[in-house]
Amino acid sequence: IKLLLVVGLLRGKLWSYxxxxxxxxxxxxxxxxxxxxxxxFGLLVLTxxxxxxxVLIWxxxxxxRQHKPA
Incomplete structure (x- = not known):
């Protein structure tokens, strides 16, 4: 799941955000x-x-969205 989402993010696909x-x-x-x-403690660090x-994805x-042409 994460790999598919990362590929979508790297390609700038709006659905992936x-x-x-x-x-x-x-x-x-x-x-x-x-x-x-x-x-x-590791779970807290990961969370x-x-x-x-x-926050970075958001x-x-x-x-x-602001820079994509309509």
Missing amino acids: PASLAALGAFMFYQVYRYSYTHS VFDAVVM HEWKVV
């Missing part, structure tokens, strides 16, 4: 769920990293 945000959100939800059982990536999506 919301799909990437949804996929990362689902992964983050699962990581927090797993953290409630394992209390693994924070995913949140930073989500920002890039706004930029791409």
Whole structure:
């Protein structure tokens, strides 16, 4: 899933931005769920990293939408 989304992002496909945000959100939800059982510090680090990536994707999506011809 992530490979397909990365290819879409690199090619600037508009569908890949919301799909990437949804996929990362689902992964983050699962990581927090797993953290409630394992209390693994690594899961928290990965979740924070995913949140930073989500912010970057959101920002890039706004930029791409502004510069795409109608």
